[in-house]
Every structure is written in structure tokens, then in C-alpha cells.
Amino acid sequence: MVKADMHVHTIASGHAYGTVQEMALAAKEKGLELIALTDHGPSLPGAPHRYYFSNLLILPRFIAGVEVLRGIEANILNERGELDLERRFxxxxxxxxxxxxxxxxxxxxxxxxxxxxxxxxxxxLVDVIVHPGNPQFPIHHEAVVRAIAEAGIAMEINNASLIYPHRRGSETNCAELIKFAIGYRANIILGSDAHSPWQVGEIAKACELAVSCHLPPEQILNLTADGVREYLKKRGKPRYVVDAPIV
Ligand SMILES: [Zn+2]
Ligand SMILES: [Zn+2]
Incomplete structure (x- = not known):
């Protein structure tokens, strides 16, 4: 399974159930080495104010020995592709x-x-497009995968979409997206979209789909924490500096 979960919500999202510490501890218990905090962007009802995201820098880089990336699940707001947090954040x-x-x-x-x-x-600004298989938002699969591959960013296969009812019908779309991702050699992330500590690292369904679609494991970035670190270096993340672990 994966060593890094790149899609984790905390109570700050307004409809999730674990604190940062609880999510990190759950990750540790499950043998993960890295998580990315991806609370919802400010325009989603119940989501935190934009200062929440700028203030993430006060968190330790490692919590319970798990590396904690400071992130967001930003909302795409319109056909111009605007996001709900300013560039400077x-x-x-x-x-x-x-x-x-x-x-x-x-x-x-x-x-x-x-x-x-x-x-x-x-x-x-975007490192990963999340749950693109959501049938509620039909897209041209090949065009999206091509754009992802050309930009060198990643596409998520979202585990929660495959097991909970809110994005029902994602599986067929995800299978087709994976097919194109293989052709274009696009980077893939298997994300739990955890909204509680019990879901951290739960990507079994996404993994099953990836295997059944014959996705080469080399295309999956988060099988190892180093896979994620390499990717971020390539993305030229200037803030991506690993401090000494605080265990
Ligand atoms: Zn989402
Ligand atoms: Zn999410």
C-alpha cells in the first residue's frame, strides 16, 4: 500500500472529525511516513478562513514522526480556472x-x-487535480489527462469517490482516466480523502482499480514518501524544506 496520504482533512474543514495531531497519529499507526493536510479552500461552507492556510507554517514539519505537508484542497471557481485562495498564499x-x-x-x-x-x-499553482472522475462534473478525459501530463503535475484517483455515495459513478470515469494516464505517462496519486482518523491511508479501492487497469506502479507518486519528495522538488517547491524530525 502507500506510504504517503496526500488527501487528508481535519476538523478545520468543518465536516471532518480529526485534529492535525489525531490525523498524524493515525498515519503513524498505519505505517505511513507522510501526510498532506488538504483542508477545503475558504469558499466551501464551513471551511477555514484564508489565514488558516498561511498560518500552517507554524506547525512542526514532523508530528509523531510523520512528515506533515502544508496544503489545501482549493476550489475551482469558474470556467477561467480561478481558485479560491490568492496566489500569494x-x-x-x-x-x-x-x-x-x-x-x-x-x-x-x-x-x-x-x-x-x-x-x-x-x-x-496546482500540484494535483483531485477526483476528476466525479460524474457530476463531466470533462473530456483525454484533454484533461493531456494537460496534466504536459504540465508534469498529478491526477488523483480518489478512494472515497469509489466507496461513498456522494460521487457515485466515478469508477467508470476513473478507469478511463487511468487508461489515458497510462498512454500519456501522467503522474498518479492514490488519495484517501480522509475526513476522519480511521480513513487515513485507506486507498484499497483506488489501488484495486489501478491494478485492474494495469497502471504501472512507477506512475504512482505516493507509494513511497520519497516519491512525493522527488515530485515536489521537480515542482520547484521553494518552501519544501525538511526540518529535523520532532518525534
Ligand atoms: Zn474534494
Ligand atoms: Zn477532500
């Missing part, structure tokens, strides 16, 4: 996930949804 985060949530954007046509993702990628 986003460029200081270790990990910027971006995706559609229906409280923040009304689903548009397939063309416009695709354009929104492609333009969000074009900002240069």
Missing part, C-alpha cells in the same frame, strides 16, 4: 490540490468544465 504551500465542489461552482458543460481544469492547471 498558494505559492507558499507545499501541496495544492484543486477540484470541483458543487457548493462552489455549478456544474457546466463538458467543454467548460474541461476548460476550467485546464486553466487552473495553467496557473502553475
Amino acid at each position: 498558494l505559492e507558499h504551500l507545499d501541496w495544492v490540490a484543486a477540484g470541483f465542489h458543487d457548493d462552489c461552482i455549478t456544474p457546466m458543460s463538458r467543454d467548460l468544465n474541461t476548460q476550467a481544469i485546464v486553466r487552473a492547471i495553467g496557473t502553475g
Whole structure:
């Protein structure tokens, strides 16, 4: 299984159930080495104020021996691909996930949804596009995967989408997205989208799908913590500096 979970929410998201410490401890118990905190961007109801994200830098780099990346799950707001946190905040985060949530954007046509993702990628701020298989937001799969591959960023296969009802129907889309990802050699992240400590590192369903689609393991960035670190270095993350572990 994976050693890094790149999609983890805390109570700050407003509808999740673990603190930062509880999420890190759960990760440790499950043998993970790294997690990325990806609380929802400010425009989602119940999500934290934008200062929450700028203040993440006060957190230790390691909690319970687990490396904790400071991130966000930003909302794509419109067909221009605008995100719900200003550039000056986003460029200081270790990990910027971006995706559609229906409280923040009304689903548009397939063309416009695709354009929104492609333009969000074009900002240069996004490290991973999350749950692109959500049937509520139809996209041109090949065009999105191509944009992800050309930008050298990553696409998430979201485990929660495959087991909970809120993004029902994702599986077929995800299988097709993986097929294109293989063709374009796009980077893949298997994310839990954990909203409670019990879900941290739970990516079994996403893994099963990846295997059944014959996705080469080399394309999955978060099988190891080093895979994630290498990727971030390539992304030129200036803030990505590993401090001494605080155990
Ligand atoms: Zn989401
Ligand atoms: Zn999420």
C-alpha cells in the first residue's frame, strides 16, 4: 500500500472529525511516513478562513514522526480556472490540490468544465487535480489527462469517490482516466480523502482499480514518501524544506 496520504482533512474543514495531531497519529499507526493536510479552500461552507492556510507554517514539519505537508484542497471557481485562495498564499504551500465542489461552482458543460481544469492547471499553482472522475462534473478525459501530463503535475484517483455515495459513478470515469494516464505517462496519486482518523491511508479501492487497469506502479507518486519528495522538488517547491524530525 502507500506510504504517503496526500488527501487528508481535519476538523478545520468543518465536516471532518480529526485534529492535525489525531490525523498524524493515525498515519503513524498505519505505517505511513507522510501526510498532506488538504483542508477545503475558504469558499466551501464551513471551511477555514484564508489565514488558516498561511498560518500552517507554524506547525512542526514532523508530528509523531510523520512528515506533515502544508496544503489545501482549493476550489475551482469558474470556467477561467480561478481558485479560491490568492496566489500569494498558494505559492507558499507545499501541496495544492484543486477540484470541483458543487457548493462552489455549478456544474457546466463538458467543454467548460474541461476548460476550467485546464486553466487552473495553467496557473502553475496546482500540484494535483483531485477526483476528476466525479460524474457530476463531466470533462473530456483525454484533454484533461493531456494537460496534466504536459504540465508534469498529478491526477488523483480518489478512494472515497469509489466507496461513498456522494460521487457515485466515478469508477467508470476513473478507469478511463487511468487508461489515458497510462498512454500519456501522467503522474498518479492514490488519495484517501480522509475526513476522519480511521480513513487515513485507506486507498484499497483506488489501488484495486489501478491494478485492474494495469497502471504501472512507477506512475504512482505516493507509494513511497520519497516519491512525493522527488515530485515536489521537480515542482520547484521553494518552501519544501525538511526540518529535523520532532518525534
Ligand atoms: Zn474534494
Ligand atoms: Zn477532500
